[in-house]
Amino acid sequence: MVPGSDRSLREGLRKGATLAGLLALLPLLGCDPGPKGPGGQAAGQSCPRPQTFLTTQAFNVQEQEIRALRRQAFAGDFFAQIDLARRYGGAEAEARKIHDPVEAAVWYQLALSNPDGFAPIVMAAQGQRPGRRLQDCREAERLGAYSALERLLERMSSEERQDVRDRVIYVLSTQGAPGFRTLARLHDVSFGPFGDPMESSPIDPRDLKRGRPPAAATLFTRNDVDVYLFNYLAAQSGDVAGFVMLKDFERSSTGRAALGADAQAKAKRWTPPFEFYPPQAPESGVPLSDESLRAGEAEAAALARVDELPFIHVGHALAYLRVTEKPALTKASLTATEIQAFQAMLGRPATGRLSSLEEVRAIQYAAVNGQARSQLTLAVMYSEGVGVPRDYARAFHWFSQADRQGNAEAKYAMSTFFSLGMEGVADQDKASAVVYQIDAALAGFKPSAQRLRELLAQVSRAPRT
Template identity: 80%
Template structure:
């Protein structure tokens, strides 16, 4: 490769791998030979990759590469998702330490359902040497290879492991906003292929789909109209025109589907992702599965900016519960650099020794997920008030209910009073009202300490950190 092309690859990696960059490279490089493929002439083609993705023989190179791939993959990069799936598949000796079949299946499924992998780049009849035709050939080959790898992994998984794959895929797509919700809608829609792709572009042979025992990859997501409506509705709620059009087309396609509207909308208003953040587990390599989702909406930015209204003692109690520090800390200054780095390593984030606002939120989320009632209550209030996290009444209700199960009087009071009486005048009135009917009738006669709840709300939403 000449120097100019190498420079172009490095620049492309820095700016994010896009189809436009790769497409411009195909005439120069063509498709590279691939040692093993699923069969057929085009199966031996692999699309070119930026040199920066391939890493360098230096200390911690593997961890650096994985973090780079995860950052691009979370943002929807088709080729980064493919390569990440292969890394976790541990197909050669160098990658054995990163072997994690669940994580491999997650990224292979995301790559196969990524429209950048099957959307046509050439219209009309294709010529063999046409620029886009070469690119589409190698993408098709890559998808076929990924499908066979995914099928191999899923065929050896328990039902619990498959559920883990589904939950992680749903979480990643939900962090992508409207485009991710539209992908989830297609994954559940019988009108599309098993990966939300057109049937004529699916890597699964139609004869296999008609078989009495369809491939495991074709059954990972259950086809049903309610979820199609749900995810198209969530996309439309995010202000996405394409999601709105798909939703209306879906409604008009049959009377039965149109009748699902009320139930699906109520479900959408109560819907929460499977995780608060991506599970930071680690395979044998010790490199945690970091959450590289990027949420830069105005609402999320404003929520983080309000985090100084949250007394640090809540973060301190969460870190103590997670055994990062020996006892709860009242102030950020009470933490040592080593303790902060320990927590950052748990999250799979860069160990800077300086705790960011997002990492403070993560501490409370992490403790809540792991069962601390105090953090569950704090997180519920944060969602109800829009402090640190965007206001979300469905998530607030979920965490109030989790704290209630552990005997929190404040949580029980919030569910019986805060949601039913305290939502007047809020912008998300529909979402707030949608969760009210879940409240158990047995709560009606409960007499908790309203003052304690008011103090907690004031403590989080109105009292600046000192």
């Protein structure tokens, strides 16, 4: 919350009310007292909020509650992030078959990095002490979260820690400028290990000075290039705060200002670690659903153009994923059972009706799992803004993935990126273009601008079958 803002306090209360509604208006009760953190300070009592534990072992109830928490957590709700982490890593997680240490660590890390957890809280009534009780309980929540995160990370391999880091980066990147600013703080030595003010960090400063600092303090590597990168990405979205942070960072030292060219080149090629959140599932079968879609103008406009994509591309993707035996030519030829099977793979509600977003997810899911055809299709979708907002860096990524599998059209598209240059792609080496054009010819595809235009028309502008 923004210090001194009554509106922010009301917004925080509104979020709590929304979560309460999603969880069947359960009574406001405190959770268990938090444990003592590694620094030795008592965590105290948790903040009051809807009690979210299960009252039944029924699968559908557990699924509904987790999805409700995930929607709130993806949107940046501090308490939902804490409670979701406890679900995946708590004492009863194994009994409910939702035990997932990586997922628990992701949401603890996101909660600890959430400004709503450490921003000063000001009461509305004049003359009252600043919301001491609420502030204290949030400090307790963060201290307990840090203690739990530290235990989880200490038991993880380097690969598991990388997975935690990648998922955190993905979730924050879906939040737009605020998420990019948080990522910048996570890499900035001027802030605490969670992107928080040093004085608000739940980690005891003495622990940071040890020869072996806490695992939670080393999850994100501090470096100026990534600070510049993420502030630059925030500023590029038109975010004033991101622009101010970027300029303050540049002015802080001549060395930092000199990083501009390299960091901006990296930003032009930057893509999130995932195409969408990995839809894995613990033993319970409740998938780790992606609740990240932002209902912005660009996203809405892109989804509105899905009908320009010939459905056969979705059909090929579903066949590749073994949802159907053969590619469906039209949406109407899919059965409700087939659609529900795919929705279950994504962790989406089983409506039996394929939505525009789910059509896009079919292409994305097949591309992520290695189908060259879907990789090429997704690349053109990003090039044209069909189904997904136009993003040339992501288009370049998927063209290159298809190219690695020997796709001839992708090889020529890559040569076009290299030789002509596209907004958001920094690699402009014309020598590489010549190599790609020769390679494409040898692969049986004659390079020509006309053929590329035909490809774009085929995938993104042809009438729907």
